[in-house]
């Protein structure tokens with residue numbers, strides 16, 4: 001990156017690399033709290049902060065995709081989804097670094113964490129809501145500050161990625177159900193029928209097929225991130241409870257089953273199984 005004096009560009013101030021990126025501030029933000037300072041606490045902090053920066057970018061991309069769906073722009077939305085997948089693949093790489101932390105390295109600073117836990121990662125929960133995950137009851141946001149609660153409720157209440165996609169399908173004339181919010185986990189047969197039509201004749205519905213596949217790629221990338229997290233946690237704390245108060249590895253393993261796009265997944269899995277899907281073969285070109 002080169003410095004510029006901004007003349008004639010409308011840029012108010014001269015910038016250099018460090019000031020443009022606020023490097024002074026950024027590099028001040030890793031503050032170990034153990035005393036004496038445990039050598040590996042800086043690794044733990046940096047890996048979490050790096051992950052949160054990637055989460056921020058994922059949310060930015062998901063917002064872009066939801067906006068694109070609102071404008072029926074399927075292929076631009078697919079581009080955002082591909083980037084989200086690439087980011088989650090990148091995020092999965094952090095576990096390799098973190099797994100160099102041994103149980104005794106971690107024990108050297110674990111007590112100062114108190115109840116601080118990844119379960120307080122409001123950005124990660126925002127990503128889950130943006131993707132379409134919903135708890136069975138109202139979300140428990142009691143421990144967050146008011147501004148964070150409002151921010152998270154915005155993601156929770158707003159249209160998810162999947163709802164945005166399905167709404168686009170409705171506007172394009174596909175017979176989608178009016179609400180996809182209730183379909184969490186359990187496939188809705190009416191929506192399955194739409195995706196069956198698409199998957200039986202991909203060339204006739206290419207943009208939808210492309211987006212559906214990108215959603216599958218993204219779901220898998222999130223799931224692989226979760227899987228690597230569980231494995232890393234098991235290596236580092238075994239089967240001890242987490243600092244956030246859950247059963248630790250046992251709890252995290254249950255989250256591996258969270259799916260965001262149940263109908264696409266179920267249709268893909270059953271399409272060419274012996275029983276096939278429920279409907280007959282749709283001809284190319286038909287809805």
Ligand code: HEM
Pocket residue numbers: 047048051052094098101106117118119120121124229233236237241242243244245246247248249251252255
């Ligand atoms: C030494 C490393 C780590 C350990 C031992 C660990 C352990 C745990 C445990 C036990 C939980 C369950 C909640 C609890 O009871 O605390 C959890 C949740 C979580 N952790 Fe980690 N973690 C580690 C690193 C990370 C990193 C680097 C991230 C990246 C941001 C992260 C993100 C999360 C998230 C988002 C959750 C909530 C998952 C959910 O509820 O679906 N963790 N972690």
